[in-house]
Amino acid sequence: MRVPVVQHSTRRRSARRRRALWSGAELLVTVGVVLLLLVVHQLWWTNREARRGAERKVEALEREWGKDGGGAQGDGGGSGAGATPAVPRSYDGSGGGSDGGGGGTGRRATAVRQSSPSWSQAYAVLIIPRLGLRVPVAEGVGKQAVLNKGYVGHYRGTAQPGQAGNFALAGHRNTHGEPFRYLNHLRIKDVVEVETRDATYTYSVDKTLPQTSARDSGVIRPIPRSVVRPGYGYSQPGYYITLTTCTPEFTSRYRMVVWGKLVSMRPRG
Template identity: 75%
Template sequence: MRVPVVQHTTRRQRARRRRALWTGGELLVTAGLVLLLLVVHQLWWTNREARRGAERKVEALEREWGEGTGGQGDGDSGTAAPSASAQPNSGTGTGTRTRQQTATARQPRPDWSQAYAVLTIPRLGLRVPVAEGVSKQDVLNKGYVGHYRGTGQPGQVGNFALAGHRNTHGEPFRYINRLRAKDLVEIETESATYTYAVDRTLPQTSARDSGVVRPIPRSIVKPGYGYSEPGYYITLTTCTPEYTSRYRLVVWGKLVSMRPR
């Protein structure tokens, strides 16, 4: 009867394979944990921190305005929109109309990344700062809404265009797809509160569709969406579908009133 002989080299090969399998398993488990932590960080931690920071900034702006310490710039040259109370047939005195025009003229020129207004959307329970520019690092990732540089300011004729994250970092615009015609959107500044009413929605367009933020907003990808006459517009833009940045969702509104502070 022959007895099989196990060579040392065979034992070493088996041991190496076992170590390789064990090491590979450890690496897979570690990679899985790292990915899980990254997901938790993006979907939970960034939202938590951005929302807290945005809330603190809103409180800080309100304190500045209440104390009258907000920064004053050179003023904007846009013409104030005539609110309902300022129409010639409303019986409102010249003093009220003058105060409304002055409120828009007093708007400071915000510095890059500076928070200078507060956006409120009652239907969504949203109240966040508005900062100049749409930089991810300096504005959007802080949970703020960003103002497209070069577009109009609140209350001015033209288009006051804003961008915000739909997912992560506070995701202030996550649910703007739920907005319907006549829902209100308010913009508070140091000098006045401007109220817009939602008018139209463009469910999806290219990320390069610059027409939606022009003074007379109109999609250059889907020309059936937008406007053809000058007015007092607000534009809200965000990424769509959720958790992607391939397309843009656009909501437009029109100014309906302006109330000086």
């Protein structure tokens, strides 16, 4: 009976193959663990840290405003402290000048005078009851300085809260606090409030644009109207708020837009 002879070179090749397979398996496991940690960091840790930071900032702003005693500058016109000026419908461009109150020609709800905030400074609080959202608003839409902190960013050059024109905001939909994660859940007539040092401005959701180009600058113009999908937007001056975020989820290819109109202003204090 012949006994097979195993040569040393064959053994060495087999050993090298086993080592290569083992090293490859270790490398794949290591890469998988690293990727898992990155996913956990992005989807859990950044949200946790950004939300905690945003909550602390909201609390700090409200403490600061409380110490200032309101500081409302719009009460001295003889209409009585705490009065809430109504916003005529003619402001939203619906035409006719009728505000539903009869004989209200010339009534104007003037926004409280506001100083220009510094770049990346948090200076207001956005409140959306349907989303359970209460988040700081900061000047600018830079990722590191504003959005990645879990804040909502104000597009520089657009109107400030309560001013004529378009108060335009951006926020993350995924990761870093994702304040606008459920922006698509908003419905017509939902309430959106903006608190500042001097007043609270209430807007009512009026229109939505489910998807447009990330470069669609028309949606944040003073009279917001999509230049990509012209059927969406407005044609008359008004007092608008614009909320923008990325869509679909976990991508930044397109933008979703929600518009609202100012319905009231309540001075603080």
